[in-house]
Amino acid sequence: MGGSYAGLFAARVLSDHAEEVVVVEPDVIGEDGLGRRSPQRRQLHALLSMGHRQLERWFPGLTEELVRDGARLGAGDDVRFYVDGRLKAPVAETRMLGATRPFLENRVRRRVGLLPHVRFVRADVTGLLFHRDHVTGVATAAPADDPSDGRAPGGRTGGTTGEEIRADFVVDATGRSSRLDDWLLRHGWDAAPVDRMRIDLGYATASFHRGGELGTTVIAHSTPGPASDYRPEVTEPGALAAVEGDRWSVVLAGYAGYRPGPDPDEFLRRMRRCVAPIRTVAEESTMIGSVDTYRFVESRRRVHTRLRRFPGGLVVVGDALASVNPVYGQGLTLAALEADALAAYLRTGPRPHAPALPYFRRAETAVDAAWQLSTGADLAQPHVTGPYPRGYRAQKWVADRLTRASVIDSAVNAAYMRVVHMEAPPKALTDPRLLARAARVLLRDR
Numbered sequence: 001m002g003g004s005y006a007g008l009f010a011a012r013v014l015s016d017h018a019e020e021v022v023v024v025e026p027d028v029i030g031e032d033g034l035g036r037r038s039p040q041r042r043q044l045h046a047l048l049s050m051g052h053r054q055l056e057r058w059f060p061g062l063t064e065e066l067v068r069d070g071a072r073l074g075a076g077d078d079v080r081f082y083v084d085g086r087l088k089a090p091v092a093e094t095r096m097l098g099a100t101r102p103f104l105e106n107r108v109r110r111r112v113g114l115l116p117h118v119r120f121v122r123a124d125v126t127g128l129l130f131h132r133d134h135v136t137g138v139a140t141a142a143p144a145d146d147p148s149d150g151r152a153p154g155g156r157t158g159g160t161t162g163e164e165i166r167a168d169f170v171v172d173a174t175g176r177s178s179r180l181d182d183w184l185l186r187h188g189w190d191a192a193p194v195d196r197m198r199i200d201l202g203y204a205t206a207s208f209h210r211g212g213e214l215g216t217t218v219i220a221h222s223t224p225g226p227a228s229d230y231r232p233e234v235t236e237p238g239a240l241a242a243v244e245g246d247r248w249s250v251v252l253a254g255y256a257g258y259r260p261g262p263d264p265d266e267f268l269r270r271m272r273r274c275v276a277p278i279r280t281v282a283e284e285s286t287m288i289g290s291v292d293t294y295r296f297v298e299s300r301r302r303v304h305t306r307l308r309r310f311p312g313g314l315v316v317v318g319d320a321l322a323s324v325n326p327v328y329g330q331g332l333t334l335a336a337l338e339a340d341a342l343a344a345y346l347r348t349g350p351r352p353h354a355p356a357l358p359y360f361r362r363a364e365t366a367v368d369a370a371w372q373l374s375t376g377a378d379l380a381q382p383h384v385t386g387p388y389p390r391g392y393r394a395q396k397w398v399a400d401r402l403t404r405a406s407v408i409d410s411a412v413n414a415a416y417m418r419v420v421h422m423e424a425p426p427k428a429l430t431d432p433r434l435l436a437r438a439a440r441v442l443l444r445d446r
C-alpha cells in the first residue's frame with residue numbers, strides 16, 4: 001500500500017521472497033517525479049551516507065546512473081556542515097548525493113518497475129481484508145481525487161481498481177496520513193500507541209541556476225547548535241544541494257513564529273543571513289520558479305511493539321511507521337533501513353500469516369536512533385516543551401560539548417557524523433575514548 005520511496009524499497013525487498021508483488025498507489029507520478037500527494041517531494045531532500053549505502057545495496061549501479069544524468073556525489077570537503085555558523089572539521093568518509101527527491105525516487109521507481117514479478121495498480125486502498133487473526137489482502141477503490149485514466153504509477157499497467165486484492169503479506173507504506181489505525185479498529189484490533197513531539201517547523205525550498213560559484217561544493221548544511229540557543233537572526237538555519245539540471249536546491253527552515261514564507265524577496269533576504277555558500281548563491285545565482293513551503297507540526301512514531309496483539313501478515317514502513325523532523329534528513333534513510341529490517345525478517349523464513357513482531361523489533365532499532373537524535377536536538381529549541389526523556393539534562397550537557405568539539409576536531413566529528421548519518425547507533429557517542437578526546441579538544445581550545 002503506497003508506491004513512494006518506502007513502498008518502492010519494500011517492493012524491492014519483497015521481490016526476493018514473493019511470487020508476485022503488487023504495488024497499490026493512487027497517485028500519478030509524472031515525468032517530473034511529482035504527484036498530487038506527498039507534497040514534501042518538492043522540498044530539498046538530502047540522502048544521508050547510510051541512505052546512500054542502502055540505495056546502492058538494493059539498486060546496484062544506481063548512483064552511477066544518477067550522477068551520469070546530472071546528480072552530484074560529494075565527499076570530504078565537498079560536504080560542508082556548519083554549527084552556529086562555524087564550519088565543522090571535514091570528514092573524508094562522508095559521502096552525500098546531491099539530487100532532488102523526485103529525480104531520485106523516479107529512478108528507484110523505474111528500477112522497481114523492471115523487476116520481473118512486480119506489478120503496479122493505480123488505486124486507493126480503502127481497508128484491509130482479514131481471515132481470523134491475519135490479513136488476507138486489501139480493498140481498493142478508484143482514486144477519489146483523480147478519475148482513473150488507466151495509467152499505473154510504475155509504467156506497467158497491471159490491474160483494475162475498485163476490487164479486492166488478495167495477498168499473503170501486506171505492507172503499509174502510505175506515509176504520514178496512513179489510515180491503518182482506523183482499518184485495524186474497524187476489525188476489532190487495537191491502534192498502535194503513538195509517540196509525538198510538537199515542533200512547529202516551517203520549511204521553504206527554491207531552485208537556482210548553478211554555475212561555478214561554489215567550486216566543488218555539493219552540500220552545505222547549517223544548523224543551530226549550543227552556542228546560539230536557536231537565535232535564527234544570528235545565523236539562519238538552511239541547506240543547499242547541487243542537484244541535476246545544473247541547479248542548486250536551497251532550503252530554509254524556521255520554527256514557530258519564524259517559519260519562512262513563499263515570498264521570493266523574503267527568501268533571498270533570509271538566504272543572505274545564512275552561512276557563506278548560501279549567501280553566495282543568493283548574491284550570484286538566479287532563482288528558478290517559485291518558493292515552495294511546507295509546514296511540519298510534529299514528529300510522530302507508532303510503536304507496534306507495545307501492542308499486546310497484532311494481526312499476522314502485516315507490517316508498516318516509512319512515514320506510516322515514523323516521521324521525524326526533516327531538518328536532520330533521516331526519512332529516506334529510515335525507510336531504507338526498515339526495508340532492510342524487513343529483508344532480515346523474511347530471510348528467517350517466517351510463516352507469512354504470523355504476526356511480524358520480530359520485524360517491528362528490528363525496525364524499532366533504526367526508528368529509536370532517528371527519534372533519539374532528532375527529538376534530543378529539538379528539545380533544545382525554546383518553543384519545544386517535551387516530552388523530556390529520562391536523563392535529558394545530562395544528555396544535553398554531553399551532546400553540547402561533543403557538538404563543540406566536533407566543530408574543531410576531525411576525529412570527534414568523524415564519530416559524530418557516523419551517528420548523524422545513521423551508520424553508528426547514538427550510543428557510540430558515549431564511548432569513553434571519544435568523550436575523553438572531546439574533553440581534551442575543548443580544554444586546548446579554551
Ligand SMILES: Cc1cc2nc3c(=O)[nH]c(=O)nc-3n(C[C@H](O)[C@H](O)[C@H](O)COP(=O)(O)OP(=O)(O)OC[C@H]3O[C@@H](n4cnc5c(N)ncnc54)[C@H](O)[C@@H]3O)c2cc1C
Binds near residue numbers: 003007043044326
Ligand atoms: C519538508 C520535508 C523535508 C524532508 N526532507 C528530507 C530529507 O532531506 N531527507 C530525507 O531523507 N527525508 C526527508 N523528509 C522525509 C521524507 O520525505 C519521508 O520520510 C518520505 O517521504 C517517506 O516516504 P514514504 O514512502 O513513507 O511516504 P510518502 O513519500 O509520503 O508516500 C506515501 C505514498 O502512499 C500513497 N498513499 C497514501 N494513501 C494511500 C492509500 N490509501 N492507498 C494506497 N496508497 C496510498 C501516497 O500517494 C504516496 O505515494 C522530508 C520530509 C518533509 C516533510
